Amino acid sequence: MLATDLPPDLPSLDIACLARLMPMFLWVLPSGLIRAVGPTLRKLLPDDPVGMPFFDLFTIRRPAAAPGMAELQRLSGARLHLLLRPPPGTGFRGITVPLAAGQGALVNLSFGIEVADAVRAHHLTDSDFAPTDLTVEMLYLAEAKSAVMQELHELNRRLQQAKAAAEEQALTDTLTGLANRRAMDQAVDRLIADATPFGLMHVDLDFFKQVNDTFGHAAGDAVLQIVARVLRDETRVGDLVARVGGDEFVLILPGIAQTDPLGPVAQRIIARLSEPIDYRGQSCRVSASIGMTVSTLYPRPRPGRLLSDADRALYFSKSQGRARATAYTPDPEEEGEPPQAEADRRMAPAATVTLDTSAPDPGLNVAPRRLTNGAAP
Amino acid sequence: MHGLINRSIQSFLTDTYGPVLWRRVATAARLGFDDFEAMLDYDDALTDAVIDAAASQLRRPRDALLEDLGTYLVSHPNREALRRLLRFGGVSFVDFLHSLDDLPGRGRLAVPDLDLPQLQLSARSDRQFTLACRGPRPGYGHVMVGVLRAMADDYGALALLDHTGTQDGVETITIDLLEPSFAAGRPFALATRGG
Incomplete structure (x- = not known):
């Protein structure tokens, strides 16, 4: 061309x-x-x-x-x-x-x-x-994006609700991985419904507040996690260990019909929890006070009654100088709820085992048999 | 199957037949949950189970139910967003028909993992078309018949639609345009408030 x-x-x-x-x-x-x-x-x-x-x-x-x-x-x-x-x-x-x-x-x-x-x-x-202009495609995209975002917003809202509901129904304590109070309530109800005898131990840490105040909450959390491990170690696979409060734990031991076998368990728990716990080079010291009861003590066991009796026995351990375990023993002539003072009297310790530990108060009171008065041996 | 599709089926059944029917369907299909989530993925078998359960509960042929689903997707007030997105396809119904080839691509622009049927339009004359539909599952063709019928209405066009069968996984739909502007159609603005 x-x-x-x-x-x-x-x-x-x-x-x-x-x-x-x-x-x-x-x-x-x-x-x-x-x-x-x-x-x-x-x-x-x-x-x-x-x-x-x-x-x-x-x-x-x-x-x-x-x-x-x-x-x-x-x-x-x-x-x-x-x-x-x-x-x-x-x-x-x-x-x-x-x-x-x-x-x-x-x-x-x-x-x-x-x-x-x-x-x-x-x-x-x-x-x-x-x-050739892509403006309309851009508008399409903007609109499609908005529609998808709307769906995602709604999905997130529903997931948020589901998460709240799941937390509401959760059976695990998130810090320690132990069962929580709801799981414990369900376990106790089931055992009572099945007429399975069980032991119940209420464990309360001694001097935990001091650890929190002295070393901070992170140290407190670390101590609680170690306590949880000890409690799991010292119980059987089928037992339930629940954290029911800040430093309060409840152990449910199915198949235990008498308080006697609970004594050595409590003793081991107290001994181990009385050992100093290392947290980032600092030595945190706690111990435990324990109250115990068994379902066979009650003609018609009710969860609330068992817990309050174990709590009273625990209170007795605390009042006796901590790092002790006390078994609740009912008055054989008493049918209903005993007055507080009498109950406390009946729960006087029967035996003292001195432990060679560095616990603040290395005493362990175990009441392996029924007591009817406050006399210590 | 993408949650958007499952969720659409659930919305169709709930908006058309009520929440009680949806719960019966969900139970019969053994979903194990109450609601589909639009932004999650599900096993394809669940989608088939839901459609079969709905057809059986409603005593309607499966194909007719799928066509109703297609119509619902475009014409129900709760689905306005989808109708608008489809209307971006063109300024007239014929324009829209020609844009169907792009539909899977447009769908993926919005939701990258959305698996829509491959569509191919061929013109037999300026008013007669054949649409080949190759869906990830059989039955998409019937949904498309419902969608096209509702879109013809939306554009104000009068069209005869027919699902003429399936061969080698390809469903064929014939479209005979009787009157391109039979009625006024529904208004469509490119941009809406908050759009």
Whole structure:
């Protein structure tokens, strides 16, 4: 093909075709007056802009530019950020290129990131955009994203509720991994319903508050975790160890029909808990006071009654100098709830075992047999 | 199966037949839970079990139920978001039909792991079309018939739709456009408040 066969370098373009390619174009004459405008851009303007000065309608925000044709020529090819002066002050991206000598400049605009607002404000439709323009796809994506986000929000809300419900129904103490009070209540109810005899030990740490106050709560938490391990070690697989309060534990031992076998268990627990516990090089010292009872002591065992009797025996251990275990023993002539003072008297210890430990009070009182008065041996 | 699809089936059954029917279906299908979550994944067998259980509880043919599901997805007020997303496909019903090829791609733009049927439209004349639908599970074709029927309504077009059977996993739907602008159709603005 010869060079002379080529079409001229400058294609002449019908304004209507230009409008189809770029429905938001502006043709600005060297005088700064608008000569023609694309149909979509026309929709955004209050009046027919043809013949109006370009800089009366638009401000160039970036790059900084003074109004005037010289500036528009200077910014040729640059990415422009423009604002429409009349309300609602729609923002645009734009580019300007020079036309043939004496014809001025061509400016093409598109919406910025606030495209959805602009489309809404100016009631634009699909046909206002060039078929090559991805604006509609962008609106589709924005809307699809919102719909998916909505679903995710709802999912999160439901998961949050389910989490709260699960916590409500949880059976485990999160710090120690032991059973919690709800799990203990269920276990006791089940044993009573099955008429299975069981022993119940109420374990309360001595001097735990001092550990918390002296070494801080992290040390306190570490001590509780070690206590939990000791309690699990010193009980059988089928026994239930529950943390029922800050430093209070309840042990349920199925198949135990008498208080006698509980004594050595309590003794081992107290001995081990009286050993100093190392927390980051610091020696934390606690011990344990224990109250015990067995379901066979009651014609019709009730969980509340067993717990309060074990608690009373525990209180007795505390009052006797801590680091002791006391077994509850009912008055054989008493049917109902015994008065507090008498109950305490009946729970006097029967035997004292002195342990060779460094516990603050290395005494262990175990009441392996029924007592009817407060006399210590 | 994606939770969005399962959740849509649940919404369809609940909004159309009530929560009691949904609970009966969930029990009969042995779901083991009360509600599908739109943003979780489920075993495909659960979806089939739910559709079978619903068809049996309602004593409706499975295909008819799936078509009702498709209509529901587009026309029920609770599904406005989906109708709008579909309307982005084109300015007229014919435009929309031609955009169906892009539907799985558009679906994945919104939800990357959403497995929608592959759709291929061929024109037999300027008013007669055939849509080939290859879904991840059989039955999508019937859902599509419902969707297309409701979308024709939405655009105000009058069209005859027919599921003409399945061959080699491809379901075929014929679309005869009787009147492209039969009624006014429902309005559609590209951007809505909060959209």
